[in-house]
Amino acid sequence: MKTLTVDLGDRSYPIHIGSGLLGQSALWTPHIRGRQVMIVTNETVAPLYLAKVREALTAYQVDEVILPDGEQYKNLDTLNLIFDALLSRTHNRTTTLVALGGGVVGDMCGFAAACYQRGVDFIQVPTTLLSQVDSSVGGKTGVNHALGKNMIGAFYQPNVVLIDTDTLQTLPDRELSAGMAEVIKYGLIADAGFYQWVSDNISGLMRGEADLLATAIERSCACKADVVGQDETETGIRAILNFGHTFGHAIEAHQGYGVWLHGEAVGTGMLMAADYGYRTGKITRAELNGLRVMLEQAGLPIVAPADMGCEDFLSRMRIDKKVMDGRIRLVLLEKIGEAFVTTDIDTNALNQTLCAGAQLGY
Amino acid sequence: MKTLTVDLGDRSYPIHIGSGLLGQSALWTPHIRGRQVMIVTNETVAPLYLAKVREALTAYQVDEVILPDGEQYKNLDTLNLIFDALLSRTHNRTTTLVALGGGVVGDMCGFAAACYQRGVDFIQVPTTLLSQVDSSVGGKTGVNHALGKNMIGAFYQPNVVLIDTDTLQTLPDRELSAGMAEVIKYGLIADAGFYQWVSDNISGLMRGEADLLATAIERSCACKADVVGQDETETGIRAILNFGHTFGHAIEAHQGYGVWLHGEAVGTGMLMAADYGYRTGKITRAELNGLRVMLEQAGLPIVAPADMGCEDFLSRMRIDKKVMDGRIRLVLLEKIGEAFVTTDIDTNALNQTLCAGAQLGY
Numbered sequence: 001m002k003t004l005t006v007d008l009g010d011r012s013y014p015i016h017i018g019s020g021l022l023g024q025s026a027l028w029t030p031h032i033r034g035r036q037v038m039i040v041t042n043e044t045v046a047p048l049y050l051a052k053v054r055e056a057l058t059a060y061q062v063d064e065v066i067l068p069d070g071e072q073y074k075n076l077d078t079l080n081l082i083f084d085a086l087l088s089r090t091h092n093r094t095t096t097l098v099a100l101g102g103g104v105v106g107d108m109c110g111f112a113a114a115c116y117q118r119g120v121d122f123i124q125v126p127t128t129l130l131s132q133v134d135s136s137v138g139g140k141t142g143v144n145h146a147l148g149k150n151m152i153g154a155f156y157q158p159n160v161v162l163i164d165t166d167t168l169q170t171l172p173d174r175e176l177s178a179g180m181a182e183v184i185k186y187g188l189i190a191d192a193g194f195y196q197w198v199s200d201n202i203s204g205l206m207r208g209e210a211d212l213l214a215t216a217i218e219r220s221c222a223c224k225a226d227v228v229g230q231d232e233t234e235t236g237i238r239a240i241l242n243f244g245h246t247f248g249h250a251i252e253a254h255q256g257y258g259v260w261l262h263g264e265a266v267g268t269g270m271l272m273a274a275d276y277g278y279r280t281g282k283i284t285r286a287e288l289n290g291l292r293v294m295l296e297q298a299g300l301p302i303v304a305p306a307d308m309g310c311e312d313f314l315s316r317m318r319i320d321k322k323v324m325d326g327r328i329r330l331v332l333l334e335k336i337g338e339a340f341v342t343t344d345i346d347t348n349a350l351n352q353t354l355c356a357g358a359q360l361g362y
Numbered sequence: 363m364k365t366l367t368v369d370l371g372d373r374s375y376p377i378h379i380g381s382g383l384l385g386q387s388a389l390w391t392p393h394i395r396g397r398q399v400m401i402v403t404n405e406t407v408a409p410l411y412l413a414k415v416r417e418a419l420t421a422y423q424v425d426e427v428i429l430p431d432g433e434q435y436k437n438l439d440t441l442n443l444i445f446d447a448l449l450s451r452t453h454n455r456t457t458t459l460v461a462l463g464g465g466v467v468g469d470m471c472g473f474a475a476a477c478y479q480r481g482v483d484f485i486q487v488p489t490t491l492l493s494q495v496d497s498s499v500g501g502k503t504g505v506n507h508a509l510g511k512n513m514i515g516a517f518y519q520p521n522v523v524l525i526d527t528d529t530l531q532t533l534p535d536r537e538l539s540a541g542m543a544e545v546i547k548y549g550l551i552a553d554a555g556f557y558q559w560v561s562d563n564i565s566g567l568m569r570g571e572a573d574l575l576a577t578a579i580e581r582s583c584a585c586k587a588d589v590v591g592q593d594e595t596e597t598g599i600r601a602i603l604n605f606g607h608t609f610g611h612a613i614e615a616h617q618g619y620g621v622w623l624h625g626e627a628v629g630t631g632m633l634m635a636a637d638y639g640y641r642t643g644k645i646t647r648a649e650l651n652g653l654r655v656m657l658e659q660a661g662l663p664i665v666a667p668a669d670m671g672c673e674d675f676l677s678r679m680r681i682d683k684k685v686m687d688g689r690i691r692l693v694l695l696e697k698i699g700e701a702f703v704t705t706d707i708d709t710n711a712l713n714q715t716l717c718a719g720a721q722l723g724y
Contacts, residue, residue, distance in 0.1 A: 154477060
């Protein structure tokens, strides 16, 4: 087992990464202060891992709420199912919520913990690659609104993140691809050496080789923990973690949440950001091509939806959270391994990228 | 104009109290950092004060959302109307929300500000006595759930509280009474001298004499600011502000939100807590009688609902937020002017109080 720390003063917390962690009571108990635990999971994950978690928590009053599975359920109505469960089982202020599942479960459970009785403890137990390397770390919680993704939420940190790499054995290929998009992101924005390592090992990673995946998770979490430790509430550098996300959110919103997986949209969004980077002279054609090939090897889409025109992108991007005073802000590449945030955008190059369609990345 | 400060480190903020504050642009502008303002108000307050606030804010893009009026609308569905308005008018992270109205508007607007894009600025402009002396100060925000009051929310502080005492001129008598319950509370729990002052001046206060009301608001806010400054998130002493509220919440929930006003329920709840205090030897029969008479002079109910039995109270009280590990916690009087929190409860005396019905306070 490897342990990293997210350094946030008195809200610091550990990330444990390893095989077989779910069933180890000793990893849970230091982070549960009351007698009550509410496991929040979904209909896909519950049959796979709920029993194992319950076994580790026999010392507590353990209740559960099983949500429908999918990004389209990440809304206030589904959030209310968690509050219903907590109140009908009279959970009090010392309860601990456990997010057992992917990013949707983690974001909703974390937001429920932030709001229930104005804040109770919670533990992240991410079971998808995407949530293990991204959404379970850093305290961004929330739900979607019909007019925008993650528009309603809170910064709220878990007590601990338990990443059991065994859960990846049951992960569908499409979900593995979606998670790999975020792994590739960390290399692109902050660590050229890691980017090269992922490129060299992409085949083994996609075959699900456990040692390679554990390394990818650890380096990704270390990068995220470092950035979050510098800027918890995204007043500055943390925004680079949104690389590819402004384009990606536009795709997700336009297609309807749940049609493209978040990681798939981010994958194509990163290629769009890199395409813009090539058009503005930040990266070479060979580097752009290398990213496109790696995304393809990772099983990710490399073409924006055929029915999405430039105007569709622009209108969606204007209501993105990163917009300030009406100006679109983008996270862009300075080079492979370094990103920056700017509102100073080359409109010509952006339009070319947004209209590139099937020519994206060529 | 009088100005108090809520002392919370880098989240400290002023409370301005005086006549004619709504229209003074100079009081608003230091607390608005972007170009957008969203006024959240309700259908009762909007015709009275919305135009005046708009006049003070002509330098900004001002939008508004007018909610239905009443505690029964303090829920996630109504909250979503605020998010709808913010997103459809593309308000960004630098927007400022303005809560123009009573406690329900303030609690919902504050919670919306806490959650919108994971947190934007907001300003409290309380227009009822109750919200001026209580809910606008201290950062408790949230909504009700069918199974419990204020069960979903956040601690989130405003940038400034603007208390324009002129708004009390349009306040219905019943609302003035409800606010007076909280004024009486501050004396009871923390300031015997102020309690005596309220007792001596209750007739003038209830006639709406402006100078008396301004003094009552200022001393109440000073008491609340002092307690909140010591314990923002209610891990200790702040709980004394809930004096009368555990009983009161039970009444509100049992009757259905909006039937009894919050302040009315708190008034009767305080009499129940004092009744228990008399039965356990903390206060004298004369003191208990004095409180009952003052509540009556303030136009507040002094008898619990006829259809509420002991068991109705107990079952509601068991899901109160102040319950810990299944034990009911109560705020009780040590004497007039001093309260304490305890789980060490004399079950006999509590049952007598809960069953006292029309004999409460005699």
